Amino acid sequence: MFSRLDYKYQRIIIIFLFLIIPLTFLVLFTYLPAINMISYSFTSWKGYGTKTFVGLQNYIDIFSNPDIFGAFKNSIYYFVGGIIQLILAFYLAVLVNSKLKGKNFFKSIFFFPYLINGVAISLMFLFFFQPEGTLDTIMKIFGLEKFITLWLGNENAVNYSLAFTSVWRYIGYSFIIFLGAMQSVSTEVLEAAEIDGAGEWHKIRYILVPSVKNIIKLNLILNISGAISVFEIPYIMTGGANGSSTFVIETMNTAFKFNQVGKASAMAVVVMFVVATVALIQNIFFKEEK
Amino acid sequence: MSEKDILKSKIRQIAWNILKYLSCILAAFIFILPILTIFLASFKGYEEFYESSKLALPKHLFNFSNYVTAFVDGGMLNGFKNTAIIMVISLAGTILMGAMVAFVLQRFDFKLKKLILLMYLFPMFLPMVTTQVATFQIVSKLGLYNTIWAPIILYLGADVMSIYIMMQFMESIPIANDEAAMLDGASYLYIFNKLILPLLKPAIATIIILRGVGIYNDFYTPFLYAPSQELGTVATSLYKFIGPYGGQWNVIAAGVILIMIPTAIVFIALQKYIYNGFVDGAVK
Numbered sequence: 001m002f003s004r005l006d007y008k009y010q011r012i013i014i015i016f017l018f019l020i021i022p023l024t025f026l027v028l029f030t031y032l033p034a035i036n037m038i039s040y041s042f043t044s045w046k047g048y049g050t051k052t053f054v055g056l057q058n059y060i061d062i063f064s065n066p067d068i069f070g071a072f073k074n075s076i077y078y079f080v081g082g083i084i085q086l087i088l089a090f091y092l093a094v095l096v097n098s099k100l101k102g103k104n105f106f107k108s109i110f111f112f113p114y115l116i117n118g119v120a121i122s123l124m125f126l127f128f129f130q131p132e133g134t135l136d137t138i139m140k141i142f143g144l145e146k147f148i149t150l151w152l153g154n155e156n157a158v159n160y161s162l163a164f165t166s167v168w169r170y171i172g173y174s175f176i177i178f179l180g181a182m183q184s185v186s187t188e189v190l191e192a193a194e195i196d197g198a199g200e201w202h203k204i205r206y207i208l209v210p211s212v213k214n215i216i217k218l219n220l221i222l223n224i225s226g227a228i229s230v231f232e233i234p235y236i237m238t239g240g241a242n243g244s245s246t247f248v249i250e251t252m253n254t255a256f257k258f259n260q261v262g263k264a265s266a267m268a269v270v271v272m273f274v275v276a277t278v279a280l281i282q283n284i285f286f287k288e289e290k
Numbered sequence: 291m292s293e294k295d296i297l298k299s300k301i302r303q304i305a306w307n308i309l310k311y312l313s314c315i316l317a318a319f320i321f322i323l324p325i326l327t328i329f330l331a332s333f334k335g336y337e338e339f340y341e342s343s344k345l346a347l348p349k350h351l352f353n354f355s356n357y358v359t360a361f362v363d364g365g366m367l368n369g370f371k372n373t374a375i376i377m378v379i380s381l382a383g384t385i386l387m388g389a390m391v392a393f394v395l396q397r398f399d400f401k402l403k404k405l406i407l408l409m410y411l412f413p414m415f416l417p418m419v420t421t422q423v424a425t426f427q428i429v430s431k432l433g434l435y436n437t438i439w440a441p442i443i444l445y446l447g448a449d450v451m452s453i454y455i456m457m458q459f460m461e462s463i464p465i466a467n468d469e470a471a472m473l474d475g476a477s478y479l480y481i482f483n484k485l486i487l488p489l490l491k492p493a494i495a496t497i498i499i500l501r502g503v504g505i506y507n508d509f510y511t512p513f514l515y516a517p518s519q520e521l522g523t524v525a526t527s528l529y530k531f532i533g534p535y536g537g538q539w540n541v542i543a544a545g546v547i548l549i550m551i552p553t554a555i556v557f558i559a560l561q562k563y564i565y566n567g568f569v570d571g572a573v574k
Contacts, residue, residue: 010478015400018390022453023406025387029447030413033424040424047427092317095310102314108561109318115553115564117507119525120546123532124324127331127539134327137344168321173568180569199299200306229417232509236529248419255423256514264423271420279415 034272040265047261058266068267071245074159075227078246081163082223086216088167089174093212094204096175097182107179114172122236125165126152155243162234162244169233174219181212221282225275247271325550331543332356339540356544360531364541366548368520369527375438376512376523377505380445384452384501385494392456393482397468413450422514429515440515441523445505452497455571459493460486499560499567506553524549 005013041058043051062068096107113121128134129151136148151161185207193203231248234240240249248271255264331339333348333356361367395407418425425444426435434440468481476484509525516523522530528545535541557564 005477007472007478011398011400014478014482015394015398018394019406022387022391023409025443025447026409026413026450028428029425029444030416030421031409032428033421034416036427037421037424091313095314098310100310100314106314106318107565108557109321111565112554112557113321115503115507115557117525117528117549117553118509119528120549123528123542123546124328127328127543128324132344134324134344138323168324176565176568180565199302225417229419231419236509236532251420251423255426261423261427268420268423272416275417275420276415 037265037268037272040262041269042266043262044260045262046259047255051262054262058263059270061263062267062270067245068247068250070243071240071247071250072228074244074246075230077159077163078166078230079223079227081167082170082227083220085167085171086174086219086223089171090178090212090216092171092175093178093182094208096179097208098200111172111176113169114176116169118169118232119236121165121169122233125161125168125233126237129161152238152244153242158238158242158244162237165233165237166230177215177219178212181215182208185211217285218282221278221285224278228271228274328543328546331540332547334540336538336540356540357548359541360545360548364531364535364545365519365522365527366524366545369522369524370552372438372512372521373506373523373525376441376445377502380442380505381498381501383442383446384449385497387446388449388452388456388497389482389487389490389494391453392460393486395453396457396460397465410450410453413448418448419510422510426514434515436516436518436521438516438521441508441511444511444515445501445508449501451571452501455496455500456490456493459490463489495563496567496570499564500571503553 040051042053042055044054044057045051092110096103096110100106131150135151139145139148149157152158189207190203193207198206229248230246231252234244234246235249235252238244240246240253247267251264251267251271254260254267327344330346330348331344333351333353334342335349335353335355338349391410395403429435429440429444434443463486467485471481471485507525508523509529512521512523512526513529517526519530528549531542531545535545
């Protein structure tokens with residue numbers, strides 16, 4: 001019956017039928033929450049009962065609360081970790097892209113951690129860093145006992161341990177993206193460079209770096225939003241204890257532990273604002289490029 | 291080039307080779323070590339675990355008792371069941387919805403098209419973890435809280451990436467195909483079902499890989515929206531090990547290995563597609 005209709009009517013029906021459910025979902029689970037969140041952020045709502053308007057009080061509280069500010073500061077560890085991750089991933093990609101025996105073996109070893117479940121990784125490193133755990137055992141073998149500390153208990157060490165875990169988890173992704181870009185450089189170009197007497201360093205500097213320049217830029221910017229929205233690894237490994245809390249952990253606790261939905265919304269709006277600004281800057285950057 | 295130069299470049303070449311292999315081996319060691327020690331621990335008995343070195347081989351290499359504990363008592367079996375249900379429904383839905391939206395937006399021109407395209411662009415810049423505070427209220431109001439439908443619906447509603455992958459791919463399917471079928475009197479529904487969908491296979495494979503990994507590994511969605519014991523996914527079931535098995539690292543280790551087994555199997559079987567999937571997904 002449908003096929004007998006004029007294409008013009010068919011088209012209208014298809015447009016409507018094919019979009020109605022996906023668009024409903026999009027509005028219901030993406031736009032509505034974002035809008036609600038902004039409106040909650042000006043109230044002292046507890047998730048139930050009445051919503052009392054409090055103006056900017058939640059925002060003032062956030063920026064004057066040292067705990068929350070401390071959590072914000074912890075993003076720096078992950079941000080720096082993210083930069084180190086990019087550098088190491090680039091180096092590993094250069095190695096795997098060159099003449100190397102066991103190339104496929106190394107490629108899969110370097111990438112696989114990225115696919116592992118985050119809870120499994122967190123538990124694995126809880127085990128790795130625990131007293132008398134893997135790390136301590138290895139350090140003893142190398143005679144480094146005196147440097148052993150409570151990796152997740154010492155306030156001066158915990159954020160480094162967590163950022164390390166995060167680098168371990170995500171480096172495979174940066175690595176595979178870099179490698180993909182490098183492999184799209186034709187081997188002829190590299191061979192020609194070799195014939196002209198270019199050493200490894202020159203090949204990296206003048207051929208490989210330019211091939212991944214845009215990826216580096218994009219990832220440096222994405223790294224900012226990534227560092228602000230860190231949640232899973234510290235939440236599972238330390239629960240935010242010993243000065244390792246992050247802004248999103250604080251937000252989740254404020255909302256779901258302390259039922260301060262209004263204040264938590266304001267915190268989430270702050271994150272959203274930072275991420276949106278970063279995205280905007282990124283877009284401007286890349287538009288200019290073209 | 292003089293002989294001296296040739297010698298110099300040879301030495302450089304050798305030094306670079308040594309550095310190269312040393313770096314790769316060291317890196318591989320750092321990636322393997324945490325997994326290896328967990329693997330060893332998973333075969334050890336409770337006392338054996340605390341008495342032996344973390345690097346020591348287990349006494350009985352095929353002591354699977356920890357695995358049985360983790361699988362049955364620890365609820366991992368139930369977790370695998372729930373994860374499988376959630377993945378199958380979400381992936382099927384994501385693929386169908388993604389193809390439908392992409393078809394309409396890529397093939398037709400209509401008034402609200404620009405607005406809808408824009409609506410699908412914005413969420414790319416919004417990390418979902420930030421809006422959970424308000425999403426939670428909506429999920430509760432819909433009566434979906436603490437049901438298996440909560441994560442499914444959220445995976446369907448928040449997935450913009452699949453639509454982009456589908457649209458990218460659909461661009462490469464010539465419209466001439468559609469037009470030829472229309473000359474034969476085929477309906478749009480027929481064109482979508484019989485012409486477009488089968489040709490989208492590579493895009494579907496990419497989405498299954500990217501979203502499949504994402505859903506299998508997701509922790510906070512089921513943790514927040516389906517917290518009850520029976521609804522546990524692999525991730526939340528494993529997370530719950532921290533409480534009751536807090537001291538029994540040998541059992542936790544078995545749970546960690548269990549959750550990695552499907553990932554490892556899929557990775558080994560589909561390696562090439564997985565690399566390509568992630569590289570394509572990132573560029574687009």
